[in-house]
Amino acid sequence: MLFKFALTEFKADREYRNVSDRTLTAYMNQLNEFHQYCVNHDVVNLEDCTASFIKQYLLHCKEKGNNPTTVNTKLHILKIFFNYFETEMEVFTPKTNPTKRIIFAKEEIKIEVFSDAHIKQMLRYYQSLKYRDKSLYAYRDYFMIIFLLGSACRIGETANLRWKDVDLVNQIITVNGKKRIASSIPMSDKLKAEFLEYRLFIDQHFPTMPEMVFTNRDGKPLTDNAIKCIFKHLKAIMNFKDVRLSGHTFRHTAAHRMLIAGADVGTIQKMLRHSNVSMTLRYFSLWGTALAEQNEKFNALNSFDL
Template identity: 45%
Template sequence: MLLKFAFQDFLDDRRFKNTTKSNIKNYQILLGEFINYCIDNEVMNVEDITYAHVRQYLLHCQEKGNKAGTINTKLLRIRAFLNYMVECEVIKKNPAKKIKPQKDDIKIDIFTDEQIRQMLSFYRRIKQREKSYVAYRDYMMIVSILGTGIRRGEIINLQWSDVDFINQTISVFGKNRTKETIPITDKLAKELSAYQTFCKQFWGVLSDFVFVKRDNTQLTENAVMLVFKYLGERMNFKDVRVSAHTFRHTFCHRLAMSGMSAFAIQKLMRHKNISVTMRYVAMWGNELREQNDKYNPLNTLEI
C-alpha cells in the first residue's frame, strides 16, 4: 500500500474515532515528517518500512537537536500508525515495536509564588489603567487554571452553563471526551462571578463561552498560545516556560507539597492512570521531606 494513501487512511480512521482536532494535527505534523522522510529515501510502500528505517529516522531527529521527549513522542505516533496497518492486515508485524524509548531527564516546569504574583499584577495594572476586557480575560484564565488545573482545551471550551455557582463546581469535557465535574473554591467562584458581571456589562450580550476573543467569539488554540507567548515575552523568566500547562503543573505541585494524598490529586488532575500522579508525588510530595527530616544521619551527629 502506498505510504501517502496509508497515511491519509490512518488520519481518516482517527477522525472516525472522534480523536480531538489537536491530536489529529499532532499526527499530521509529527507522523507526516516520518512519512516524508520515508518517501524522500525512496520507501514508497508501507510494506517496505523496516526496523532500520524507523531507527534511522529517529537518529536523524536526534542529530537535528530533538530532545528525548520529542523523539519518544514521534516514536509513539509511528507505532500507532504501524499498529493500524497491522490491524488492516497491510503488514504482519510492527517494525517499530522493538525500538525502545530514549531515557528522558524529567524536568517539569512550575512557577514560584513570586512569579505568579508578577503575572497577576501585570494584568491587574492593565485592567485598572485601560479597563481592558482582554487583560481581565487573561487574568481570569490564569486564576482559573491555578485554581482547578484545567487544560488549555478545556479553557477554550468552557461555557457559563458549565459553571455552577451554587454548588461551586465546573464541568469540563476531559481528555477522554467524558464530562467531568471539578470542585472550585469559594474564592474562585467569587472571582468568576465578578468576571461574569463585567462581561455582561462590557459585551451587552453574554457569550455562551467564558473566555472569548476580541469579537466575542470562541477562543482558538492558537489564540490561547499567543496569550501565553505574549505574557512570556513580557515576563522574560529565565528558568521556566510560560504556558497553560506550566500553570497546570504548578497547581499539581502545590497539591503534592501540601501533603494531599495521591488518590485525591489524581481525581483533581483527572489523570487516567495513577502512575502519572505518582510521578509528581515522588518528585514533589512532602513525605520525602518528612522522612529525610526524621531519619537523616546528621540528626545523630555532633557537627
C-alpha cells in the same frame, strides 16, 4: 501501498472512530512530517519503511533539537499508525511491523513550578493593564491565570470550557478532558469570586453572552494554539530565567501547592484527572521534601513511645 494513500486511509479510520479534532490534528501533523521525510529519502511505499529507517528519522528529530519527550510522542503516533496497518489492514505482521520493537527513549523527568514571586509578577502585569486599558485581553488573561491555578486544568480543557459548564451556585466546574471524558471538579470560594467578577465584565463587554468562557474580541472560542500564543507573548514580557512559562506549568504548580499543603495522592489524582495513578505518583517522587514533611507528621511510629 503508497504512503500518501495510507495517510488518507488512516485519517478516514480515525474520523470514523470519532477521535477528537485535537487528536486527529496531532496525528496528521506528525504523520505528514514523517511522510515528507520519507519523500526526501525516496521512500514512497509504506512497506519500505523499515525499523532502521524510522530510527534514522527519530535520530534526525533529535538532532533538530527535539527533546526525548517530543521524540517519544512522535514514536507513539507512528506506533499507532503502523499498528493500524498491521491489525486492521494486514499490510504488516507482528514480525514485519517496523515500530514493534523500537523502544521509547529515556526521558529526563523535570517538572517546573512557579514561585509566589513568579505568580505575583504575572498578575501585577495584567492588573496594571486592567486598570489602564480595561481591555478584554487584560481581564481574560488575568482570569485565565487564576483559573489554571485554581482548577489545574489542561489547555484543551480550558479552551473547551463553556459557561453552562460552570455552576456558580454549587461551585462545580465540569470539564471535558482527554478522550472526551467529562469530569466535575470543585470550585474554591476564591475562584468563585473571580468567576463572578470576570462574568460581570464579559456580560458588559459583549451584547450577548458568548458560549465559551475564554474567547477572542469577537466572542469566538480560543483554540489551544491561541492560548499557547498568549503564554508565549507573556513569556517574552516576563523573561523568567529559572522556570518555563507555559500553560502546563500552571497545572504543575497547582499540583505542587496541593501536595505541599498535605493533599493525599488520591485527592491530587482526582483534581488532575489522571486515569493512571502512576502519573500522580511522579509528583510525589519529585517533591520528596514535602513528602518527607508529611511522613514526619503522620508516620505510624509517632504514636509509640520508643
